[in-house]
Amino acid sequence: MTAVAPRPSATTEEYEATLRRLSEASVHRRFDPFVDISWDHPDFQVDRTDPRWILPAGIDPLGGHPWYKAQPIEKQIEIGLWRQANIMKVGLQFENILIRGIMQYVFKAENGSAEFRYLTHEATEECNHTQMFQQGVNVIGADVPGMPRWLRAISPIIPMAAGPLPVAFFIGVLAGEEPIDHTQKQVLRNSDNLPPVLSRIMEIHVAEEARHISFAHTYVARNAPRLSKRSRFMTSLLFPVIMRLLCDAILKPTTEFRDAFDIPDEVVKELYWDSPESRRFLSDLFSDVRMLAEESGLMNRTSRRVWKALKIDGRPSRFRGEPPVAFRETVDAAADTPVDASAA
8 A cells, every 4th residue: 555645734824824823922922031030039049058959859860869869968959950050051052053043044034924923033032041041050050061062062063954954953943842841841840849040940931932842843744744755754764863862962961960970870871761760751751742753744664663762762642742641640640539528
């Protein structure tokens, strides 16, 4: 039986209507990091004895490991501060690459282009995010490097792909956005006791990043089916590779981090990504993009093997933003717990 080529997910009119809605949302719901965050308020100062900076178990792989839990509270806090600062530094470096790629992509946009308007809104928001993340790093006071050296070295080249290889570029956008967004959502869902400055940064980033992720999903779903059969096949193989490489760059502790806190190599190897818990965490990160790959014709017999070999395979999401299985099980268990009337 001959395979049927996938079709774009939307007509031109539907696609442009989506972009107009996203653009209007960017106008009416936006944030300024130096207006919407009270950096000088006493509650937003970083207290290096505050246990709320300890990494949360079950969300950050390191936070639940026996090695980390066995460390003195002071060291757990210092590791948490460094870790959160480095994730923000990676975030701002990634968004710097994204901004340059967007400008490369829209340079040749036609007059009246809906893509030009939305993507320029997105670039503006990402500029604000780079300022917000850098100010967060400054407040924490950790001299973090951000991305691994190899990725910092090739960062000038990456934005150039936005012109000739836009589908691959926006897959790369998702590879950078999804891990940070997924992790921040999990932190916000599972913790009512975050340091105010960290909570506010995450709230703003998650709120605006929803639009950016929505656009990248929409762009790939619309344009991947338009690729030639050969290009679509090659892109399907690159998809999981890009996801895994950027995931490791964002979440896996850097050499500087491991050296600074004397983290044993065997702990890092187990956590990233050999233990069953970390494998499930890694799989959960990419459930949305696996759904996108299925819907856009970028999942096939060969590419499935690549997803599996890279340990990021699993069930795709039923809808974008679906909470991970572990979170749904916790909510369901709480809902099924009988209420003791005598305690009322």
